[in-house]
Amino acid sequence: MTNPFQNRASTLNGPATDLVPVTPHNTNDLADVALALYVETGGSLSIVTVKGETRSVTVGDLSILPVGVRRVRNNGTTATGIHAFTVS
Incomplete structure (x- = not known):
């Protein structure tokens, strides 16, 4: 199988290289900052952005939130099946 990502530098405007399940936590950051x-x-989602701001948003089923996220907080999060788009 060929791997089109093998010799490419990771960029923010390219596709993510992984989709990682997220367990919301009030104090622990994600292992890698999420692109989305x-x-x-x-x-509801309670998130801490890359900028360090805590934000609350409401999203529908099967939504993509294209914001850099360092943490998904447990308090204030009711959405489920959350996954982080990451570039490693």
Whole structure:
């Protein structure tokens, strides 16, 4: 199988290289900053952005939130099936 990512530098405008399940936590950051979040079942999301701001948003089912995220907080998050788009 050929790998088109093998010799490419990771960029923010290219595709993510992985999709990682997220377990919301009030104090722990994600292992890698997310380029975006994918949410299977909609609801509220409480996130900490790359800039360090805490934000609350409501998303629908099967949503993609194209914001750099360092943490998904447990308090204030009702959405489920959250996954982080990452570049490693």
